[in-house]
Amino acid sequence: DAGVIQSPRHEVTEMGQEVTLRCKPISGHNSLFWYRQTMMRGLELLIYFNNNVPIDDSGMPEDRFSAKMPNASFSTLKIQPSEPRDSAVYFCASSWTSGRAVTGELFFGEGSRLTVL
């Protein structure tokens, strides 16, 4: 299996521009997570999908952030408009869920490093 695939790996943009990050989870996994990693705050969960449905988006910083999962093999995280404080590494992870709780190991992609100037 190719693992969790994220694109782009690096993105440099100017403040105010729209940014779209993409993720392809591992085939067969039914849970997908978007995390953000910064030096100051470490890893933070932004949003979690189960069977393509957003379950918990309480970690999404503000309305400028949105995430979608139109099918089991694709998800996007969009920031519009972007700000310098959004600069971070954004990780997508997937897992297999049996029942209510997520029971399996999390598999992470290699991340998308975003720099907003």
Place this chain on the structure above:
Amino acid sequence: KQEVTQIPAALSVPEGENLVLNCSFTDSAIYNLQWFRQDPGKGLTSLLLIQSSQREQTSGRLNASLDKSSGRSTLYIAASQPGDSATYLCAVGRANFGNEKLTFGTGTRLTIIP
């Protein structure tokens, strides 16, 4: 609110030595605990997952233990190698939420000196 602490933040040891990384958490009502490895510029790789009902898990030279009552976990690495150099993070899953509500520690950056 769950807080996960990893001390020390950085550790350097000579190749071949056995070592222990520490993870402590404040709320013992956990679902599971996972240890991850992160190489520079890379994602996280799951090393070991311990369910709340388990005491330890082993994989090769790695052994992770869990003591819920004291809020502690350790990752033991035997016969360390330069390739073990990385940042190691522990993450605690909240009871009844599993991996949905993982709280990560800030990691221990491990350097193995050849």
